[in-house]
Amino acid sequence: xxxxxxxxxxxxxxxxxxxxxxxxxxxxxxxxxxxxxxxxxxxxxxxxxxxxxxxxxxxxxxxxxxxxxxxxxxxxxxxxxxxxxxxxxxxxxxxxxxxxxxxxxxxxxxxxxxxxxxxxxxxxxxxxxxxxxxxxxxxxxxxxxxxxxxxxxxxxxxxxxxxxxxxxxxxxxxxxxxxxxxxxxxxxxxxxxxxxxxxxxxxxxxxxxxxxxxxxxxxxxxxxxxxxxxxxxxxxxxxxxxxxxxxxxxxxxxxxxxxxxxxxxxxxxxxxxxxxxxxxxxxxxxxxxxxxxxxxxxxxxxxxxxxxxxxxxxxxxxxxxxxx
Numbered sequence: 515x516x517x518x519x520x521x522x523x524x525x526x527x528x529x530x531x532x533x534x535x536x537x538x539x540x541x542x543x544x545x546x547x548x549x550x551x552x553x554x555x556x557x558x559x560x561x562x563x564x565x566x567x568x569x570x571x572x573x574x575x576x577x578x579x580x581x582x583x584x585x586x587x588x589x590x591x592x593x594x595x596x597x598x599x600x601x602x603x604x605x606x607x608x609x610x611x612x613x614x615x616x617x618x619x620x621x622x623x624x625x626x627x628x629x630x631x632x633x634x635x636x637x638x639x640x641x642x643x644x645x646x647x648x649x650x651x652x653x654x655x656x657x658x659x660x661x662x663x664x665x666x667x668x669x670x671x672x673x674x675x676x677x678x679x680x681x682x683x684x685x686x687x688x689x690x691x692x693x694x695x696x697x698x699x700x701x702x703x704x705x706x707x708x709x710x711x712x713x714x715x716x717x718x719x720x721x722x723x724x725x726x727x728x729x730x731x732x733x734x735x736x737x738x739x740x741x742x743x744x745x746x747x748x749x750x751x752x753x754x755x756x757x758x759x760x761x762x763x764x765x766x767x768x769x770x771x772x773x774x775x776x777x778x779x780x781x782x783x784x785x786x787x788x789x790x791x792x793x794x795x796x797x798x799x800x801x802x803x804x805x806x807x808x809x810x811x812x813x814x815x816x817x818x819x820x821x822x823x824x825x826x827x828x829x830x831x832x833x834x835x836x837x838x
Contacts, residue, residue, distance in 0.1 A: 516710075518768045518811040519570065520562040521701040523714045525549055526738045526772060527807065528557040528683065532694075533736060539577040539638065539696035543759050544713045548577065548696040549683075556588065556684045560772075560807030564595065564677040565704045572643040572678075573707035577696040578633060578687035583610060589686035592645055594676035601645060601654045601666075605686040612687050616664040618654045621673030629656060629663035633687065638698070642708045647677045660708055678702075713760050721752030721788060721831035738772060738805060744836050745778045752788045752833035764822035768811045769832050775801045782837035785810040789817035789830050798837050 523545040525531045534550035551557060564570070572592065584605065591602040599619050606615035612633040617626040633639045642657040652675060653667035681702075685695040699712035717733045726749060728742035733753070742751065769785040785796040785808070794816035799808050815826050 517704040519702040540698040548698045550694040551685045553693050559681045561680050564679045568646050568648045570645045571703045571707035573710050574700040575638045575698045577638045579693040579695045587686040588684035592678040592681045595679050598675045616656050618666040620668045625666045627664050715755040717753035719754045723750040723752040725749040726751040747780045747838035749836045752831035758827040762824040771808045773801050774805050780836040784835040786833040
């Protein structure tokens, strides 16, 4: 099992991106669309809590658009809490070859190397990045379709760079004003993300607890300005989910919300997992007035204290509880 730090296949988390239904750029059994970026577009992830260990792994599926001739165009980059750039993936060469260049930074020096093999054109590629940051070193490994493609490391960390807590996506390997690059199944973990798959289950209606105001359809309308509300403390809301269709071996079940609060709102929120009529609560999360990304990772089934099985998912509701 891995601990999830971030997971998304939602354009809400990447403002100005586009939900695209182009065949072959996402897996419909797992996610509803791919996240499309137009040529030269850059989007920022929400801020998430840094890893509690030295390692942070990133995973995403990437379908390149029309291959650009220009080298140096950004694909993916990671930043720490102080907004220091830790690493960047970009197009390596001024030709049509889909080779990735990896750069790693420590504030004094930049290391760079080209990947030992290319992305594959015309398919979804699996990209995984292992970033290790501690008091004395910074190291990054790049994996393309499961194979180690590049690695760089500093034996020093002279400017006390921290662990990544956000990233940027952009459109290397894409050219032309109407060309897109496509991303899907984006997540970050505290351990090996290779061979990972993200299944997005979305609310379909009210569960047994229904104390918040507003239409639950606003939870899946891809609009960050809409949603449901409450000004009451200790108000629970649970939702039913789309059916899970996938393998029986499930690593984690994570609840993800986007929140903001007004002047009269409760100041905290708990995520709820409701299993066979029993509520299991996360730790209280501080909620800011600004738009905020929240994740609670249920590493095991809280009702059984056992690893998750696909049959468990038909018995759960997910939701949240306001806290004064």
